[in-house]
Amino acid sequence: MIWLQLLAQGLVTGCALGVVAISFSLIYATTRIFHVAHAGVYTMGGYVAWSLIQHGVPDPLALILAIAACTAVGALIQHQLYHRLERRRATQLVILIASLGVLAVIQNIIAAVYTPNILQFASAWGGRTLSLGGVLVSYAQLLIVLVSLATYGGLLFFAHRTLLGKRIRAVASNPFLAEITRLQPQDVYVIVIAIASAVVCLPGVLVPFELGLQPYGGVTVLLTATIAMIAGGVGSITGAFVLAVAIAVLQNLSLLVMPGEWSIGVTFFIFVIFMLFRPRGLFAAG
């Protein structure tokens, strides 16, 4: 029975992680920018929502406003920083370091304003639980799963059915070609990061609803998500999502056979080995 409950936990964590992975994959596949600051945007979303709710804004509205805020910040980073850097023909390394700078800025603004203490959402509904065939899940967890699956489906549709989505995939597959066919990659980049920031805000708000807020929390999440992205094959929405869920489920179930100190270590060990033998990921396109 424990394994079933653990499985459920894994699925919840995995879904949230999956959304982060998709959003990062969207950015990385299109812009080739290792957007570490994404972790900052993720964290920021939660805090914005939290303080709005403190000021009596109803939860759903708070979520929407938080999403708006994240979108704006994401677009700003691309337009004001990455775009400039690329105009100066900066290398990956330079952009990565700049991104780390942004991360530090966001995290510490948060830490300065809200103190580094763990904050808990006041809202009571998230804590209520219901039993699905003996497996106990909280409303918040249920919501996370539903929203994540919806997001996953939505992005799939967006990427393959809508014009903008196709345009983005075109730029992703060949920026140079896109350039000469006047698809204006830079505009697309801004849109992509904006969308990704909006998307990552969902878990950014919902997860803290049950796990609380911490200014320096986002990095590990992003890193695990990145691994899911790579292992799943950059650019593959399904790959990122599935791998994220798989990783989370494995980490949870692994507790049955080994002490938890090692679960993270083992995850990365498997990943490193995996990279040696399948450097292009599972669902890699081409």
Added chain:
Amino acid sequence: MVRRYWIGVASILAALAGSAVASPSFAADSIQFGAVLPLTGPGGVIGTQEQRGIEFAVDEVNAKGGVDGHQIVVQYEDNQAKPDQSVLSFNKLVDLQHVSVVFTGYSGPTLAMAPLATRKKVLLVNAGAQADKLADASPYLINTLPTIGDEIKVLSKYLASEGKKKAAILFENDAAGISGRDDYLKLIPAAGGEIVAQEPSQFGQTDYRPALLKLAGSNPDVVVLSITAGLLQLAQQYRQLDMKFMVAGTTFMADPPTIADPASKGFIHTQVQIDAPADMAANFKKKYGSDMDFFAKQYYNAATVVLTCLAKVLKEKKEVSGENLRTALFEIRKFQGLIPMEFKTNTAATAIGINMMSDGKDQRIKEISSE
């Protein structure tokens, strides 16, 4: 290129030397303390509270005109809970500010500074970290609260007496958490109980469900905790999964929001006795907007101890040095800060109580001394 490099290094060194000179110089008669605490990073949660505790105590004294006419100034350094930064900060405080007392928290940094404290005869005052290694790390390292070991000995005895024999350990995978776990492993069997399982949680990571579930699998009577943060989340998840076992732990558990939350009903923990008078707690909350939690109280308490020693040293017209302060401390031996303390060794012997959380309050149900 080479010229450029020399200019660069020279300017940096100049600037540093500058920082030596420029570092805030105070009225000649003011006395300076130092504090090396984790003010940023995951450790910042506790570090800031510790800082506030010291600040609160010192402001109080300064408002009353200082220690026989001397204003007290505390220089805070951020070590991000890292040993190398701590050593740098320690040397900075001692060389540039000539402090004779350095407050510290966190085992790692404290252990890194201990040898320096011995060599330079600077009083190193710890009121937060409880790792057992701290007990004899340096003659100049003073711990104003008992080690985890002392607390866990008490807790183990209590649990055994309550017939909670089968214990499982949930510990935070960091210095404090692990040394706590090691004590449980040693002391619970010693008290006649047995350890049926143990599971770590990553520091700063607040999803305890997997760990709780796994521990529940070995159906223990009690799960003993060794975690310093995220207790509220743990309590809520414990309720959500509606676990049957009892939850017990040490002073780390005395976290106001958790106590206030109904989810923590029935949690048991040892408590290094420390209570702030209601009005003090109120003023603290007014000043910082957050409750005067355990660490704030501890560092307030530690500050009063140091200030008492300082008063003695000044009264005897002796030079304010770590050495003299240390002698004073052992001459006074018995202190009445927020609680009575006695220094037979470097580690204060204080009262340890057993508390139970219920309907938003933390009630004492038993009291023992830490020796």
Added chain:
Amino acid sequence: MTPYLEATGINKRFGGLQALRDCSFTVEQGRITCLVGPNGAGKTTIFNVVTGFFRPDSGSVAFRGRKLDGLRPQAIVQAGVARSFQNLRLFDDLTALDNVLVAVARQFAEEPLGAIFRPLRAAGEQRRATERALETLEHVGLAAQARQTVRNLSYGERKLLTVARLLATGAELLLLDEPASGLSAGALDAIMALLRRLQSEGKTLLVVEHNTRVVQKIADQVLFLHQGHLMARGSPAEIIGDPRLAEIYFGGAI
């Protein structure tokens, strides 16, 4: 007697595309052989196979009777066969001199230990290598640009530099991928003169070339490649004169 360079029955396919189909040819020592054919005929693929950048699916390459199959590119260069790239692949941030020096064969202190523990010897050998590199640059007519970074060189100069880098390897069979493409008339003459000079110094050249004028001027023999298969071989006159090949080559443009 064994042929100088011999490729026999080489097949190479990329996914659906059969790049080389049972392709066999030989190159004679001391001559300039031109490899011509329409785009996608597999000319560059042949270079990649001969110099060990691609493994052929089947078939084999032998140089002076020694099989090159399965050797790594660097080993093949050391065996005496070196190639240039259509898109030059120079080291843009390095000086012309350094570009050549990188290629100078068998240098001391090309690994950390020698560099650290025998610095004097390293420096000495370094001086000698530099002299040789300068001579090479002189030889292709880039002595003046030796200390400039590649970024600041004209396209023509860069093409010459690729040849210099090739020479520095000490290889005797040089595979040149479109050395004359995109050059001004002046630069064109310069490079053709250079190729002739190299031949006169005993180098053997295998050259991919589109410009029929160049082919007529420099080639001793021409290999005509079509759809990954050697379709014809002969003197420039024969090949270029053949209307059937012209048809294929220019898609009936003439």
Added chain:
Amino acid sequence: MDFLNSYIVLAEIYVLLALSTNLLVGIVGIFSVSQAAVFGVGAYIVAALLMGDILPFLPAILVAALCCVALNILVTLPSLRVAGDYFVVTSFGIQLLATAVFTNWTEGTGGANGLPGIPPPAILGFEFDSTGQFLLLSSAALAAGCLCFWLIMRAPFGRLLRAIREDEMAVAAAGKNVLRAKVGAAALAGALAGLAGGVYGTFLSFIDPSSFDLDASILMLTMVVVGGARTLTGSILGPFLLLALPQLLTLVEIPSTIAAAMRQLIYGLLLIAFMLFRPQGLAGERL
């Protein structure tokens, strides 16, 4: 003046690490963020050898360096197989793996509690005890490290590495063995990191995993970039500056409870500014 001394000692140790990182990231273009892991292994090995009274200081350092050579070659190998972008994450993975081992292998590393009481280094009976004396030792190590780096960069090996960073295929076409060169660079980088680790551990007399985590790796990377990539000068400037920065920022007057966060914030802004307006760092070449 122990404060200045201890600052210089730490800076010198970080110069060795910056050199190690510079060699891989700046010169060869292997984007490694796991140098802290190697650094840590060096520190733990020396600590273990000295505390167990198994070897005297110098041999201990030598052993540590050799182990780190092997280790660094091992962790760099994926870069030969995995494309640049992907290697970053692989490297992240290696770093986190190492941290997990440092934290959890309690028997070997003292776990998260760390190892206190590492004896001060002694050479031929002379103990480097006080910070002042230790400065001599670390300076010697620094000199050795810089000399190696300098010799490498002026030797054909250095040129080969720069060429590899620009175009591996062209290097192979020039008849050079890319693999061997990369392994050579990784080995040297490992030796430097190991040396740094040994000096670091004995200087602090205490080590715990927090000094060898991802942040540390990123700090090294930042030092290289701020100082300037691919130059000795840059790798010396970077550490001295970045270690001084927090100290200098304490001069900025900020309400103490948020001071620390503000300092970190300013630090982040500086990084961004550098990348925007001076990507070649203070004294380096364009990255």
